[in-house]
Amino acid sequence: MRYFLQRGGWFALTLWAAITLNFLLPRMMPGSPADAAIAKLSQNGPVTEETRRAVEAQLGVPDGSLIQQYVDYLRQILSLDFGVSYAFYPEPVSGLVAQALPYTLVLVGLVTIASFVIGTLLGVLAAWRRGTWMDALPTVGGSFLTTFPYFWTSLLLLFFLGYVAHLFPTFGAFSATTQPGLDWGTVVDAVYHAALPATTMLITSLGGWVLGMRNAMITTLGEDHVTFAEANGIPGRTVALKYAARNAILPNLTGFGMALGGVVGGSILVEQVFGYPGIGFLLFNAVTGQDYPLMQAIFLMITVSVLVANLLVDILYGILDPRTRR
């Protein structure tokens, strides 16, 4: 119980720190939102002072002291009101995020879980069949794929499978003519569109799990209790799964919670390349458009989801490891 309370307290503290950092970071960025908007406009020709005034009137300029802004910000967060986006003026931030979130959640969430599960299983296999091709292939292959830059893999897949072979769509999360709905055709369409981004993220993240699990597993396989289980004639599969993997997965699990942030980060590049309307793409737009409110909301959301994932992992850890339960 104490363990879970401790985790909860840590969660709350980190959340506060993340929220505060989130407040400060965008304010450190140079140039105002109006500058960003004008930069965008000026690509279509010189912008006059009159236009700047109109833009500033639209976007408003952050006013009040920093502390006042901070108080307002905290109040807004408590009421889940993130204001109006600058880059997508006059769209409310919450609407934009709500629109993008499902895509990323499904794409990143499913891919990460799939990658963790597949990678971990391959890692178990690699350690168990150490020194054979079942070890070498996932270990070396996986770590090679892991070193592919996200965007590069995306570009290659997009180019060859999308534009050259015409096997997969090249843009978006669904067909241009489909109105998103909850029928079977939409689902198939969505899966079809998610295939390339998902493949990219899967192949580039798999290696890490394979390696992590393999190393943990090899270490565990050298433990006395595994030797003892073998001395007791317990079948290999049971030893591998219930004795070795069951213990080896614990450190890997912590890594899982931590890695989630990295995967969301990686999705920025992937979504960018595939024109996938998720949080990553939105964040990129927010950053380039100097869109404080949107940036803050997304940043906060990513941090909170990583925190929540970590909390869940911690709870899962507590369930999986009887030693933490006391």
Place this chain on the structure above:
Amino acid sequence: MSAPETAPRPLPPALAGLRGGLRTIWTHRKARIGLIVLGLFVVLAVLAPWIAPYDPKDNSFGRSLAGSAQHWLGTTAAGEDVLSQLIHGARISLLVGFGAGGISTIISVVIGLCWGYVRGLPGEVINFVVNLFLVIPGLPLMIVVATYLSDGGISVIIAVIAITGWAWGARVLRSQTASLRGRDFVEAARFSGERAPRIIFREILPNMTSLIAGGFFGAATAAILAEAGLEYLGLGDSTIVSWGTMLYWAQNSNALLTGQWALLFAPGLCIALLATSLTLINFGIDGISNPRLREGSTGR
């Protein structure tokens, strides 16, 4: 060191350990391949001006030329020789990899070791900060910081990557420090009148060389990939010649459309190869930190 040198001493222990470590890495087949590949890239980088057929910024050639005897990998949309850029690009990637990897390793060593050594409130505070850095998603943070510092060139990229990339290493080093801290020789050093900084950095640190080296290569790998990502997003310094900027320009000038896809393919492959070489070396280093991970089969 106050010990006077009267007799010639054998190799200092740290160096001897290093030599032994290198030997262990070398015996590891995968690590050996990694070392060779890394060595090739280092040679390429160091000798770039002599190896590269042209100046990487010389744009006096035809634009978007296909591969030919003069330009094996063709030219860019600006009329620069792709092969020369590729060779020179190794310099930046190695610089960023080793620079950012080195700095973030130093940060993680200092923080990780102090964190593992101190007890009580300071430890809790460090714990909190490190965990904060761990949960804050790295790339978005990097993007924000890079945008903030966007006109400082490659050193800013290095700094950004280092600042955002040290936390995991610190965590790993902390647990090792905490376990070494319980070893008698640390207690013994205290009994010898040693002060904390010396115990941390002279007694404990050298015993984690392999772990630190592993962390360094890991951080370097991440840094190389991060640099490429930032440059690709146009958040870096697009005037330098690196594999990341090559990809940026390739994407920008539609290398895929102009058939210049060597321009897109080669830098990515180089990044992957360089990063892989570091990962492979880490296989060997893992074997030092954890002898069970040395090559071999379980006989199953």
Place this chain on the structure above:
Amino acid sequence: MTGTETTTGPRDTPGGEAPLLSVRDLSVVYEPVGATPTRAVKDVSFDVGRGEFLGLVGESGSGKSTLGFAITALARPPARIEGGRILFGDVDIASMDHEQLRTQRQGGFAMVLQAGMNTLNPVRTIRQHFGDIFAAHRHVAPARREARAAELVRRVSLGPEVLDRYPFELSGGMRQRVTIALALSLEPQLMVFDEPTTALDVLVQHAVMDTIRALQAEEGFTAILISHDLGVVLESAHRVLVMREGRIVEDAPSADILHRPQHEYTRMLLSHFADPRAEHVSLPGIEAPEPAADGPDGPDAPAADGPDGPDAPAADGPDAPAADAAAADAPAADGPGRRRPGAGLELRVEGVTKSFAPPRRRAAGVLAVDDVSFTLAPGGATALVGQSGSGKSTLAKMITGVEKPTAGTIHLGSTSIGPLRGRALRELRRTVQMVFQDPYSALNPLSTVEYTLTRALANLTDLRGPALRRRMLELLETVGLTPVEQYAAKLPHQLSGGQRQRVVIARALAADPQVIIADEPVSMLDVSLRAGVLALLRDLRERTGMSLLYITHDLLSARLITDDILVLHEGRVVEQGPTAQVMRHPRDEYTIRLLEAIPDPARVHGA
């Protein structure tokens, strides 16, 4: 074929029937990646008859555990069976495939690994452990499994409630019993016990060994007991194999080993074995003070033991004899002005109590040390004896200022140690020093001997430059590590355990301390190395006049080098007095139990 016909076989098994296990010309080689291969077992041959209790004894590195793993078919890379055969019944286990090997574990050979935290899967309950074995071999009907598991734990003197526990919820002794019960559940014909009691407390060790003996007698399985402790082996086994450097140097019934050892090595091992309760106790190179010499003034016994050479022959490896020879001359190195006995400070411990905060809320706090008082006279030697958890190490930490007492005071001369902090605490290191338990971990593996000693000297003395280096070499000479220049340049891994412990002692001596606290200084050393270190400690005390607080669970060593003894039990002093007297005539029941737990082969095999 059967092993009995081979004339090369060591000897016929009792009853003359076919041996259960027959090992022929077995060689096992270690081939670690990136290191030179070493042969751990060399051409070993022996038979084990049905129902026999065989002991396998040897010091660390003798290959006894490797042999144990090989005969239970558990050798894994980098270990590899290089040659020879292992016949179990009439089957060569090398010919069995993976599945055959696995299935025969039930009713075949079982292994009980060295006691430790790790023989049981930390995330499975004891019941699940039993369940896994039953499920693997299906030799117990599902309906009977629960009852069978309960019965098995009862056989090792545990209640059925342990079945619901996770391993971390059990004490070390309980875990080892569970391990034995699990091995027993296989109904094996042969059980190999690999150091089954090594990491356990004396009393628990004793009880577990009793259980093993009783089980063997009841169940009639064949047992092989692997241990470094000749006493334990002689007490339990019918027949003993003595191993050294991969070879069996002697194979004889226990009584013969005890009374008529043939091999020089066996004799050496035996010579390091003594009963602390005896009137005269001596090990090679060291002799306990006579019981009559009870006074706190230190031993009247001839101090001639020291110069005899601290180490036994063939003890510390190839370098040792030279070192010993030098140590004999060591007193000459004592410069003028060294303190003589009786000149130092008195250590007074008065009503010291230490309690730790409860690990969890609502749990009771732990009272580690409870109202302990004693005085260590200048130049005196006091033993602090007790099991792990008795509070002896906590007491040592308080005396060295590492921990602060909850109540009571500790004085060194007129200085109160409790309130010392920072700089003053570092000052204390000049007078109170510590010798650590594990010489393998007490030296930084990356620092040369010279560096280690130089740092201590630089920090704790005012010596600098050449004077410091002279003193450093002098220290090495004092602890008998000569030629000093050569030892100064060595790294810990180039030294044997005994030599390392000498370096540790030299470091403790750097500041010329008045009190040395030695925390189990020989418990990690091989038996043959212990006497040398003990002799050195005693010798140093006599020469420099420092006082010694000797913390141990080993009564024999306490008897050898201390004058007074405190027996600690659960934080309290249960008995106190002159060492020899307490050993010979213990009054407290706990002291008696401790003494009785000492293996006594003579009891089994006759004096």
Place this chain on the structure above:
Amino acid sequence: MASAPPLLRRRTLLGGASLAATSLLASGCSLQIRSRPDPTIGPDTMLVAGDKGTPTFTANFNPFHANKRTAASILYEPLIWINPLDGELVPWLAESWDQPDPQRIVLTLREGVSWHDGTPLTGEDVDYTFRMLQDFPANDVAGAWGRIDTLEVDGRTIAITLKSPDSPALPVIGQTVIVPRHLWEGVADPSTWRNEEPVGSGPFQLGTFTALQYTLDRFPGHWQASSIDIEHLVYPAASEELDLVTKGYDWAYAYMSDVENTWMAANDANRYWFPPGGIIGLHPNHDVAPFDDVDVRRGLALALDGRQVAEVAAEGYMDEASQSGLLLPNQEDLLDPSLPERGIIGQDTQAAIAAFEKAGFTYDGTTMRTPEGEPFTFAITTANGYTDWLRAVQEVQRELGAIGIAVDIDAPQPAAYEANLSSGDYQVAVGSSNGSDAFQGFSNLMSGEYYVPVGETSQNNRIRYRSAEADELITRYRASVDEAEQSEILHALQRLFHTDLPVIALYYGGLWGLYNQARFTGWPTAEDPYAPLQTYGSSPLLVLTRLRRAQKEAS
């Protein structure tokens, strides 16, 4: 070409390493991307890459928003259509106008115009629109009310009094798009209203809208309905360069690298036309020494080879810019004939060094030194991500390096770039200036009334230029409604621009029009430059009413 051919040994060394890549390359060369139009798109439907999703569309058709869907500019119409090429005014909703004196404008509204819902467009709508802009300045993007004093609508007559003699106000006010009063009046805040179901008066009305694509349909009730030959316009969100080439777009606006081998190679009927749309130049900060010295500015201009810069920055598709401040050839008829070489200042290194020496600089053959004796170095600020600017700066860096001037490149993110320029926090910047309205271009750049010191922000005259002569010319122009006089003043401004070099013109920024003439004909070209091929702004209004379906003509 200075480099020697690579040594043979180098080749063997690298041979193995690049063998794989080379063989892959060989196969890669054969991968010619071809256009694969969607066969379901009919001959009456045009695929326009005019609106890039980010990555999806949000429904915002408020024509006053910066983030509006680009098609909002076709759904709504301005009073006067202004040609982005040369600033020519074309009657649109206003069928005619008059400037009786420099302080008054009278416009006459066209008859027979109706909104998409059938309601007629009247003076009331015009009146409402201007009142709304007055009430919600955030919507007044062009700044009409910065110039209007009073506005009276009487039937079809719109009478405007200006705050001061300000004849150039006509295009600014005339470009205002008119919105329907009957639908907008009820909107609480038109400055934040998204107008998701737009009703305008333009030649096309909104068809379907999804997050990834929207369509426009021909508005049969349009006052020019007979000129509209296209039934549907499709705007997909996926309009990356790769999509442009492969998806069979009829009209796109994008800078495409190596256009001959990409866009042109993908389809036989693909064409491009890249007229100039602005001047990319070096904008010195006139409040920072030594850039306040005209000799330094002239030295810089003479040291640079604009042709080479254009070649590098725009792959040779754009020309060296004239120092007249005009877009040539678009504004050829405004050019002062007395300017030598049509105002183009060629590279003349000797003259450049002489100019610098006149400013007190010294050049020793390797390093240019300031009058103080320090090596002359300065930083050029450009925006990160504007790749052609970056290429241009790199070329400038190279060319100035040749006369011993070391140039640093400073490339902050676009927002920071804007902030730096507005507040004067830079030495020299790359910038875009001038444009279709020649006078507006000079005025925005050179007018002293916009001057603010470094540290304060202004969007106009960010170079902090002050010249009594310029101010006098600008004031005179504003007070003039006589075309001959205006032309004469423009000539004087060109001469001033040419001699005083407020900015150093490098090359023309292009208007990157790409079109396919297979299914639609009548596109503007260099021979018939009636409008640029911008897919945004009001250009499409004119282009779409000129295009004809090719197949119908054939049949």
